Amino acid sequence: MSYVPPEGPGSHKNIRGLEPETEIDLGLGSSSSAASEIASAVGAAGMWSPDALLIEHRSLWGEIWRRFRRDKFAMVGVVIIILLVLVAVLAPWIAPHDPTKQYDEGLTMQGMPVGPSSQFWLGTDTLGRDLLSRLMYGARVSLVVGVLANGFALVLGVIFGLTAGYFRGGVETLLMRMTDVMMAFPIILLAVALVSVLKPSIWILILVIGIVYWTPMTRVIHGEVLSIREKEFVDAARLTGCTNRRILSRHILPHLVAVILVYTSLGLATTILFEATLSYIGLGIQPPTPSWGQMISEGQPYYLSAPHLVIYPGLAIMITVLAFNLVGDGLRDAFDPQQRRR
Amino acid sequence: MTHRSTSGGTVATVAVLGLVLVLALGLAACGAAPGDGGSGSPTSSSDQPKQGGTLTLSFLTEPSSLDPAIAWNVIDWQVEHDIYQGFLQYAHEPGQAGTELIPCLATEVPSTANGGISADGKTYTFHLRKGVKFQPPVNREVTAADFKYSFERMMLEPRAPATSFYMGVVGADEFMKGKAKEITGFKVVDDYTVEVTLKSPDLSFLNAVTMDFCDVVPKEWVEKWGKQFNRNPLGTGPFVFQKWTPGQEIVLTRNPQYWEQGKPYLDTIDYQLSFSPSTALLKLQRGEVDVLGDGVPTADLVRIQVDPKWKQQVFTQPLVAISYMFMNVQMKPFDDVKVRQALSWAIDRDKLVKLQGGQAMSLWQFYPKGMPGYEEGKVYYGYDPAKAKQLLAAAGYPQGFKTMLYTDNVDPNPKLWQSVQADLAAVGVQAGLKTMSNNTYYTQQGTPKTLTAGSFGWWMDFPDPSDWISPLFSKASAVEGGMNSSFWWSPELEKMFTDAQAMTDPAARIQKFTEMQAYIATQAPYVPCYQPIQTTMCTETTGGFYLHPVYQIDPTQYWKK
Numbered sequence: 001m002s003y004v005p006p007e008g009p010g011s012h013k014n015i016r017g018l019e020p021e022t023e024i025d026l027g028l029g030s031s032s033s034a035a036s037e038i039a040s041a042v043g044a045a046g047m048w049s050p051d052a053l054l055i056e057h058r059s060l061w062g063e064i065w066r067r068f069r070r071d072k073f074a075m076v077g078v079v080i081i082i083l084l085v086l087v088a089v090l091a092p093w094i095a096p097h098d099p100t101k102q103y104d105e106g107l108t109m110q111g112m113p114v115g116p117s118s119q120f121w122l123g124t125d126t127l128g129r130d131l132l133s134r135l136m137y138g139a140r141v142s143l144v145v146g147v148l149a150n151g152f153a154l155v156l157g158v159i160f161g162l163t164a165g166y167f168r169g170g171v172e173t174l175l176m177r178m179t180d181v182m183m184a185f186p187i188i189l190l191a192v193a194l195v196s197v198l199k200p201s202i203w204i205l206i207l208v209i210g211i212v213y214w215t216p217m218t219r220v221i222h223g224e225v226l227s228i229r230e231k232e233f234v235d236a237a238r239l240t241g242c243t244n245r246r247i248l249s250r251h252i253l254p255h256l257v258a259v260i261l262v263y264t265s266l267g268l269a270t271t272i273l274f275e276a277t278l279s280y281i282g283l284g285i286q287p288p289t290p291s292w293g294q295m296i297s298e299g300q301p302y303y304l305s306a307p308h309l310v311i312y313p314g315l316a317i318m319i320t321v322l323a324f325n326l327v328g329d330g331l332r333d334a335f336d337p338q339q340r341r342r
Numbered sequence: 343m344t345h346r347s348t349s350g351g352t353v354a355t356v357a358v359l360g361l362v363l364v365l366a367l368g369l370a371a372c373g374a375a376p377g378d379g380g381s382g383s384p385t386s387s388s389d390q391p392k393q394g395g396t397l398t399l400s401f402l403t404e405p406s407s408l409d410p411a412i413a414w415n416v417i418d419w420q421v422e423h424d425i426y427q428g429f430l431q432y433a434h435e436p437g438q439a440g441t442e443l444i445p446c447l448a449t450e451v452p453s454t455a456n457g458g459i460s461a462d463g464k465t466y467t468f469h470l471r472k473g474v475k476f477q478p479p480v481n482r483e484v485t486a487a488d489f490k491y492s493f494e495r496m497m498l499e500p501r502a503p504a505t506s507f508y509m510g511v512v513g514a515d516e517f518m519k520g521k522a523k524e525i526t527g528f529k530v531v532d533d534y535t536v537e538v539t540l541k542s543p544d545l546s547f548l549n550a551v552t553m554d555f556c557d558v559v560p561k562e563w564v565e566k567w568g569k570q571f572n573r574n575p576l577g578t579g580p581f582v583f584q585k586w587t588p589g590q591e592i593v594l595t596r597n598p599q600y601w602e603q604g605k606p607y608l609d610t611i612d613y614q615l616s617f618s619p620s621t622a623l624l625k626l627q628r629g630e631v632d633v634l635g636d637g638v639p640t641a642d643l644v645r646i647q648v649d650p651k652w653k654q655q656v657f658t659q660p661l662v663a664i665s666y667m668f669m670n671v672q673m674k675p676f677d678d679v680k681v682r683q684a685l686s687w688a689i690d691r692d693k694l695v696k697l698q699g700g701q702a703m704s705l706w707q708f709y710p711k712g713m714p715g716y717e718e719g720k721v722y723y724g725y726d727p728a729k730a731k732q733l734l735a736a737a738g739y740p741q742g743f744k745t746m747l748y749t750d751n752v753d754p755n756p757k758l759w760q761s762v763q764a765d766l767a768a769v770g771v772q773a774g775l776k777t778m779s780n781n782t783y784y785t786q787q788g789t790p791k792t793l794t795a796g797s798f799g800w801w802m803d804f805p806d807p808s809d810w811i812s813p814l815f816s817k818a819s820a821v822e823g824g825m826n827s828s829f830w831w832s833p834e835l836e837k838m839f840t841d842a843q844a845m846t847d848p849a850a851r852i853q854k855f856t857e858m859q860a861y862i863a864t865q866a867p868y869v870p871c872y873q874p875i876q877t878t879m880c881t882e883t884t885g886g887f888y889l890h891p892v893y894q895i896d897p898t899q900y901w902k903k
Contacts, residue, residue, distance in 0.1 A: 100764065101764075102693075102760075102761060102764050104693075107696060107697070110643070110644050110696075110699050110700060111640070111696040111697050111698065111699045111700065112644055112699070126641075126697070126757050127697070127757060127760055127761060127764075282751060282777060286774060286775060286776065287756070287760050287763070287775050288760055288763065288764070288775070298756070298757070300620075301618075301619075301620045301639055301640075301641035301642070301753060302641040304641075304642065304645060305641055305642060305644060305645050306641075
């Protein structure tokens with residue numbers, strides 16, 4: 001850490017001007033490699049000039065972004081997610097048909113779904129509804145539920161993890177043991193029980209998934225906070241009289257941003273999958289609103305006679321989950337200061 | 343954060359290969375067009391019956407009870423028919439012939455000609471077969487006293503759902519109220535003769551007494567097992583109960599001292615439970631299951647009908663059964679008859695038939711085809727969404743209204759009721775659809791003021807319209823645990839029913855029941871939707887397979903080739 005002198009006279013200052021500026025290791029290595037960098041820059045420039053001493057300013061986030069951008073798989077994931085969000089947002093405009101409209105021509109004479117045709121690009125489902133439109137609207141459900149549920153889990157996880165990790169003692173024991181108990185619960189059964197008792201609706205679904213998924217976040221945050229609170233700048237902050245709240249918000253929380261980002265993107269993959277699972281067993285979104293998991297469940301008896309009913313929603317789920325996982329992995333690698341530069 | 347390295351090359355290859363594979367499968371499968379489907383013609387197995395072998399049947403739902411006094415579910419009766427017997431039975435023939443009554447534990451069917459029915463039509467005399475024994479380990483001969491015990495036990499049983507069918511027996515009222523120790527109208531004349539006296543003539547009485555509720559049970563066995571009797575059934579039938587592994591299987595074995603010579607053919611019947619119809623079909627094709635208890639699922643119907651190996655094994659019969667939408671008159675806005683009449687025009691029955699691959703018939707009246715009282719070609723209401731909207735507006739709902747629709751999760755109900763939901767939406771009624779398990783649904787529909795509207799079905803117990811009116815439209819059934827899901831009844835209908843039941847001229851009586859249907863239509867407590875056509879399959883090794891109009895699947899008559 002470095003000591004940043006307070007601003008000059010007249011400027012707003014507070015007694016916390018003595019507060020240490022937290023510094024995050026940029027991963028530029030020790031001073032020796034910095035020196036070698038300078039040397040190579042100088043060598044490349046060919047002559048010793050003041051300009052050659054100017055090293056390109058690398059901000060923290062710029063560096064992270066640079067590393068992330070280099071990860072091809074992560075970028076593929078980002079592209080897919082952007083496309084997904086676009087489809088979900090623009091669904092009412094770009095979907096070829098109304099997803100709940102049951103077309104007479106959507107069924108064969110024997111009442112079976114029709115395959116891909118010029119009218120129904122991916123075919124129809126068991127009630128003669130356009131599959132492509134249902135996939136597009138299903139993206140909305142998956143994303144909304146996934147994001148909100150994950151956000152809810154995130155908030156809970158951060159609060160519990162921070163509290164447990166920072167305050168230690170009885171609070172920590174209580175919270176972490178509670179977390180252990182929650183983790184031991186068979187989550188599908190818990191979700192089944194909760195959704196059966198409460199009237200199924202999208203908010204209940206978000207609540208259920210959130211309750212079930214705050215546990216991994218809590219543990220990770222708890223672990224991180226445990227290590228961060230031992231660092232010297234936290235002691236220094238305490239010495240200068242910062243309240244616990246200020247320490248948590250200004251000194252510890254920023255360090256958690258990386259962890260939160262990584263686990264959020266990985267968590268989105270899991271929550272989307274979990275929503276599909278609950279809809280598959282009939283506890284999630286109620287018909288006729290389409291949801292990918294529900295579409296698989298409805299199409300399952302037809303897997304031999306009309307497999308497109310199962311394959312397309314399955315592919316949609318798979319690609320979405322893969323995209324979020326790729327982004328999550330990429331973020332994790334990008335934030336990791338030990339990562340060898342590529 | 344831990345240090346992580348990804349070997350990008352491997353991931354890429356695997357991911358791409360995986361995607362390509364799945365896409366290829368998907369595209370290839372889309373090219374397969376559904377077949378044209380001819381109907382499989384049932385070839386009758388004309389080989390001679392053979393003794394021995396095990397027949398395996400697959401059902402999704404397991405019985406709720408095997409106590410004949412209580413059980414009224416289709417699967418309950420399916421298993422009970424192998425174990426219990428009563429005075430009479432139905433001829434074991436397909437089609438119309440199967441609705442004729444023939445003797446079982448009685449030596450003949452009482453009629454006015456043979457004196458079994460008295461001249462005034464009120465007294466029925468049953469002569470019992472001699473030497474019929476209860477199954478092991480009870481092993482003693484059945485006498486008239488056993489029939490009286492079984493009947494009175496059933497009437498007293500608090501959970502018995504069908505006592506209303508027998509309130510016409512003299513002395514039943516007093517017995518039920520606790521004022522008498524026995525039902526005086528059910529008399530043991532001697533060890534082998536039973537005489538039943540009714541308050542007034544009832545042409546459907548013989549059918550009523552042939553229902554499983556009156557099957558004979560041994561007193562000592564019932565008292566030994568008490569409440570567990572429903573899991574330890576014992577009667578006089580061709581098969582003896584061996585074991586019931588809940589949720590898995592029920593096994594019955596041949597009754598070594600069965601009274602009918604040469605029967606049964608099979609050594610063992612094995613009911614496999616909890617398999618979905620799709621799984622059962624796969625098992626049948628592998629030879630692990632002999633008969634599909636729940637029929638051929640719609641999804642696979644077309645595929646099977648064009649498969650040269652299997653299309654011969656498909657059997658169908660129109661079920662004398664109906665599927666309908668009930669509207670609970672205890673809950674708004676279904677208390678308004680105009681609303682119910684309006685919705686009777688809103689549902690597209692032909693589409694529901696199409697969604698079942700043609701394995702159903704559109705129904706425009708309350709009696710199904712095959713039930714006496716059915717009016718050929720008659721259409722009460724029809725399918726006219728514009729008219730439905732108009733009538734709704736006239737009833738005070740020009741913008742429609744919001745409500746909830748319920749059904750169970752047994753295929754194809756969720757699919758069919760999404761179609762109904764869409765039909766209702768087309769006339770302005772915004773209905774949320776909720777599905778639940780079959781057992782939960784069965785209880786909820788019988789609970790007053792719980793479900794607003796939803797699906798229900800009724801399968802024939804015996805071929806007489808009193809089996810329709812009494813359980814579905816009567817005051818006695820509009821109670822907790824009853825089958826009258828709309829909780830609708832009316833004094834006019836009660837009077838018409840009492841009058842009809844007292845009639846002695848069969849033709850005039852049926853005519854009266856037809857008039858009842860017309861009256862019910864004006865009140866529209868239900869919207870009749872379709873009549874199912876039972877479609878099922880058996881393996882080639884199942885001999886003597888046929889579908890019975892009342893028993894449906896009748897394993898006591900099948901054999902293993």
